Amino acid sequence: MPKTAIVTGASGGIGREIAVKLGCEGYSVAVLYGKSEDKAQKTVELLEKSGAKARAYACDVRKSEQVKNTVAAVIADFGTPYLLVNNAGISEQKLFTDITDEDWNNMLAVHLSGAFYMTRAVLPWMLHEKNGRIINIASMWGETGGSCEVHYSAAKAGLIGMTRALAKELAPSGITVNAVSPGAIATDMMRALGEETCRLVEEEIPVGRLGTPADVANAVAFLAKDESAYITGQVLSVNGGMVI
Ligand code: NAP
Numbered sequence: 057m058p059k060t061a062i063v064t065g066a067s068g069g070i071g072r073e074i075a076v077k078l079g080c081e082g083y084s085v086a087v088l089y090g091k092s093e094d095k096a097q098k099t100v101e102l103l104e105k106s107g108a109k110a111r112a113y114a115c116d117v118r119k120s121e122q123v124k125n126t127v128a129a130v131i132a133d134f135g136t137p138y139l140l141v142n143n144a145g146i147s148e149q150k151l152f153t154d155i156t157d158e159d160w161n162n163m164l165a166v167h168l169s170g171a172f173y174m175t176r177a178v179l180p181w182m183l184h185e186k187n188g189r190i191i192n193i194a195s196m197w198g199e200t201g202g203s204c205e206v207h208y209s210a211a212k213a214g215l216i217g218m219t220r221a222l223a224k225e226l227a228p229s230g231i232t233v234n235a236v237s238p239g240a241i242a243t244d245m246m247r248a249l250g251e252e253t254c255r256l257v258e259e260e261i262p263v264g265r266l267g268t269p270a271d272v273a274n275a276v277a278f279l280a281k282d283e284s285a286y287i288t289g290q291v292l293s294v295n296g297g298m299v300i
Pocket of ligand 1: 064065066069070071090091093115116117118144146147193195196237239240242244
């Protein structure tokens with residue numbers, strides 16, 4: 057029986073690559089998306105092509121009730137999830153003084169409340185199995201702080217705090233909780249900054265290139281392995297040496 061993975065934000069760059077990688081590793085994958093149904097279906101197609109079972113579910117992670125219902129639907133379709141990847145995210149560049157209440161609340165809702173709602177919905181099932189993996193996609197800005205991205209940095213730092221605290225709480229129950237913290241990864245989110253900014257960022261990366269979604273997906277797959285059972289509460293940075 058294949059293990060079940062739930063990946064949020066799996067219609068997008070990093071989330072899609074994580075989903076596809078997990079499919080190749082033998083998982084059945086619940087492909088969660090916010091608005092982009094077509095892109096989520098494309099992820100499902102890629103998974104099915106590789107022989108994995110997959111299905112797309114619309115789920116705005118900011119909505120507690122929607123999250124609860126989606127997780128119930130996934131469990132009805134695929135059984136108890138072994139792996140949850142909290143990947144859904146948004147970015148926004150603004151001066152701190154320009155951040156509105158709405159910007160602030162939305163940023164925290166997607167990254168922090170989203171991971172909280174998803175994890176809370178999945179956890180009773182993992183606890184019942186006394187087995188499971190939770191992997192949160194953080195960011196180097198959550199580790200170091202990014203200028204003009206204070207709300208994003210705060211949300212990702214919060215996610216790292218949640219990862220560490222929950223890891224301690226769940227370790228006795230056989231569930232690991234880790235974060236993967238990407239640097240600058242070539243996705244729509246990064247490209248939205250413009251070609252010139254991407255080039256300048258690239259120049260600052262010791263490895264000499266932007267990261268790829270596959271670089272992040274490989275780290276997720278590593279933490280999901282049985283052999284990684286002794287790794288918990290950690291932040292695995294995937295940033296080409298940009299932050300050491
Ligand atoms: P992306 O291509 O913009 O994809 C973002 C994904 O999140 C999409 O699938 C989107 O789904 C989903 N999403 C956004 N709001 C949502 C909501 N309210 N409910 C459910 N899903 C929602 O971004 P990416 O670069 O792949 O980023 C993925 C993760 O990596 C994010 O958490 C991001 O913060 C983190 N990260 C990225 C970078 C980078 O350089 N790219 C660096 C560090 C960390 P829909 O389109 O279907 O709405």
